[in-house]
Amino acid sequence: MHSSETTAPGTTSPENVRRVACVGAGVIGGGWAAHFLARGYDVTAWDPAPDAGPKLRRLVDAAWPALTSLGLAEGASTDRLTVTDTLEQAVADAQFVQESAPEKLDLKRDLLARLDAATPPGVVTASSTSGYPMTDMQTAAADPSRLVVGHPFNPPYLIPLVEVVGGERTDAAAVAWASRFYEVAGKSVITMDHEVPGFIANRLQEALWREALHMVASGEATVRDIDLSITEGPGLRWAVMGPMLTFALAGGEGGMAHMLDHFGPSLKSPWTRLEAPELDKELYDAVVAGCDEAADGRSIADLVAERDRGVIDVLRATGRLHREGDSR
Numbered sequence: 001m002h003s004s005e006t007t008a009p010g011t012t013s014p015e016n017v018r019r020v021a022c023v024g025a026g027v028i029g030g031g032w033a034a035h036f037l038a039r040g041y042d043v044t045a046w047d048p049a050p051d052a053g054p055k056l057r058r059l060v061d062a063a064w065p066a067l068t069s070l071g072l073a074e075g076a077s078t079d080r081l082t083v084t085d086t087l088e089q090a091v092a093d094a095q096f097v098q099e100s101a102p103e104k105l106d107l108k109r110d111l112l113a114r115l116d117a118a119t120p121p122g123v124v125t126a127s128s129t130s131g132y133p134m135t136d137m138q139t140a141a142a143d144p145s146r147l148v149v150g151h152p153f154n155p156p157y158l159i160p161l162v163e164v165v166g167g168e169r170t171d172a173a174a175v176a177w178a179s180r181f182y183e184v185a186g187k188s189v190i191t192m193d194h195e196v197p198g199f200i201a202n203r204l205q206e207a208l209w210r211e212a213l214h215m216v217a218s219g220e221a222t223v224r225d226i227d228l229s230i231t232e233g234p235g236l237r238w239a240v241m242g243p244m245l246t247f248a249l250a251g252g253e254g255g256m257a258h259m260l261d262h263f264g265p266s267l268k269s270p271w272t273r274l275e276a277p278e279l280d281k282e283l284y285d286a287v288v289a290g291c292d293e294a295a296d297g298r299s300i301a302d303l304v305a306e307r308d309r310g311v312i313d314v315l316r317a318t319g320r321l322h323r324e325g326d327s328r
């Protein structure tokens with residue numbers, strides 16, 4: 001990423017943003033619009049589809065009851081949504097732009113260049129792309145320094161995570177500005193220093209999905225088996241603790257170090273169709289130290305109790321655990 005002290009990203013500080021533009025208003029753009037509206041922003045939206053306006057309003061209306069039950073920001077209203085006739089109108093007064101157009105590289109390149117030309121100087125534009133590196137998308141823009149990736153998860157108004165990363169020609173300050181803005185707007189942010197196709201979470205999801213497709217293709221598992229294996233199994237724990245700390249607890253009091261000594265050699269067994277990394281000392285130490293850091297002072301016993309409470313909460317919230325006194 002290119003760093004410049006002269007380029008001021010955003011004419012407004014992340015805390016003072018009031019107006020956000022959503023360009024592309026399908027599943028994700030509509031979800032973003034609902035999120036920003038619920039957080040009390042004015043939202044302008046543009047989408048070239050002839051029925052885009054009514055479709056977007058239906059999407060926002062469908063999300064609103066859930067957002068209301070979670071708690072709206074002061075002044076939040078669906079009336080603060082304006083659907084414009086042109087892209088230029090949507091971004092003219094925007095203090096942040098979220099692009100959510102179809103996942104086609106040429107389309108994104110042209111659109112980001114058009115957005116750059118129409119958006120006030122310094123305003124940061126984030127792409128919702130599921131995996132294209134910004135370096136490949138920013139090639140046609142006159143000012144690529146303010147273009148970042150802000151990868152959401154469906155639906156963006158409920159799933160907190162956004163992965164933020166710039167391209168080779170993005171100003172590092174624009175990445176920092178976008179990360180801070182998303183935090184202010186109520187998201188959980190991972191800011192990446194390196195461009196990795198698919199970012200972090202999609203690479204993990206795709207690895208799992210690839211294995212699932214292998215098993216379905218070869219008749220080893222049904223689609224139902226695949227889904228049940230996650231929703232009734234590891235998925236319950238992953239809502240509470242990620243795969244690293246979850247596996248650290250598989251090592252009992254010995255934590256991740258014992259887990260690696262005990263089960264590390266099984267990486268070589270043909271459980272996965274992906275190639276396993278070499279479990280050398282460097283990787284071993286990085287994983288053990290990373291788990292210690294993530295535990296942040298919590299003992300194994302603390303983590304076990306936290307995981308158990310969390311799994312019980314998830315089971316209860318999804319209607320799979322019955323309250324005391326229930327007969328079932």
Ligand SMILES: NC(=O)C1=CN([C@@H]2O[C@H](COP(=O)(O)OP(=O)(O)OC[C@H]3O[C@@H](n4cnc5c(N)ncnc54)[C@H](O)[C@@H]3O)[C@@H](O)[C@H]2O)C=CC1
Nearest residue numbers: 024025026027028029049100101102103128129130152154
């Ligand atoms: N669907 C998902 O679960 C997720 C999608 N994404 C990303 O979000 C972006 C949008 O995907 P979806 O909302 O799923 O697609 P979608 O097909 O639901 O919506 C795309 C919208 O873009 C509009 N559009 C077409 N050409 C356009 C242009 N030139 N300029 C602006 N808008 C244009 C379409 O009319 C449509 O309303 C993609 O980059 C995708 O990879 C990211 C996370 C999750």
Ligand SMILES: C[N+](C)(C)CC(=O)CC(=O)[O-]
Nearest residue numbers: 129130152153154202205
């Ligand atoms: C299927 N997908 C690649 C578009 C998924 C995402 O990008 C994130 C999500 O919502 O899971």
